[in-house]
Amino acid sequence: MAHPDASNAPLRTVPLDALHRELGGRMVPFAGYAMPVQYPDGVLAEHAGTRNRAGLFDVSHMGQVRLTGPDPAAALERLVPGAIRALNPGRQRYTLLTTESGGILDDLMVANAGDHLFAVLNAARKDADLAHLRAHLPELAITVLDDHALIALQGPAAAAVFAPLAPDSADMRFMDARTMDVMGVPCFVARSGYTGEDGFEISVPAEAAERLVRALLEHADVAPAGLGARDSLRLEAGLCLYGADIDTTTTPVEADLAWTIGKARREVGDFPGAEVILAQLRDGPSRRRVGLRIDGRAPARAGAEIVDDSGAVVGRVTSGGFGPTMGGPIAMGYVPARLAEPGTRVNLRVRGKDLPARVATLPFTPPRQQKGRP
């Protein structure tokens, strides 16, 4: 998920724009789109509803892309450190577009859809990503699925709610992704999400999206949830927001995303930024993204300085706010490697005051995806 932009260009609308307004969604500019930040129930209720039952998110602003060609997986591996060729048909993986200096251009989901790859890009990055993909992978046909909505159904009730509408979804496990009928309409469905919960992301033709969403919302366990809850859920789940927690100045190793680098890819080192990234894997990075728990109730937001026990500013908070499930303020940020151990005391400087905090293990909330065969 990416950071909002602040441009004054006219906002683009998603296929479900009218439905969001009908549901009382408060529409705000996000990455060039008018998107619901919350509905009348509010962020705390939407967050809790997703953790306890199911939340329905419209993420149609994200870029849905089809990569077609002779060997799209081999081609894409020229731009990402993830093991894309090793991805079996029907499986999806989280990966990173890296720069020659080891920074991160975007984080994305890539699925092996059989005869093509299906990728989901951050809304704020999709134009830049497409230009990058087209410039470096000229042998691939890159199609943007502008005529599809993307719906995320997230939470412990998601599977039971979705199965009657999409019987083929019942046996999926986390990161399975394939085309199936949903209410009789072919959709590309992934058992994944960005909340730390079990759930599905459904790429549905725009003209069928409203019927699907209304059917899902009819269920007593499902409530619409906006970008506000999406942000607090992903923060509790320890997941990165592009433009805040990761960008071209952070490497996958610093960002604690080294797990996304394939084993064989490390041995060969044939991805952009390999020299820097492999050196950091070998020697350890000088700084690391960590979780931060604040002792009191005052939240520390992105940009707050992280201060060590000598009073020196050693880093900054990159995401921060109130963790509804935690019942208190939580944050993520970069600290020097010597301070990255969970339990280490630091202070977060907010409005001139140093708030006592300690480094915490990520994720803050236990992950509850459907990792095994259901």
Next chain:
Amino acid sequence: MSTLYYTEDHEWIAVEGEAATVGITDYAQKQLGDVVFVEVPEAGKTLAKGDEAAVIESVKAASEVYAPASGTVTEGNEALGDAPGTVNDDPMGDGWFFKMTLEDPSELDDLMDQEAYDSFVAGLE
């Protein structure tokens, strides 16, 4: 019987003689969304009109509550520390932020009355 005044920053101030109570309006709490943290001033603090008097953090962002008039704080609403959501549930009542003694009640002349504030808010929607 107190008289209510409003600021363009969506604070309300209920005045009875020189004693006043300050909070934020229903419009303000709706715009902020769920309030998760409030920091109120301590008794004895002197405030000039327009000073940052309190901090309010919602699920979305941090914002400030400004002093609608000059004076001395007589009480901060400490109950908000453990129950910041009271600002959402009862912004004009139990969700008050602080009480103060006014230094110069004539400063209130610049503020809006109920009717003026209602049309000010209507113009924002």
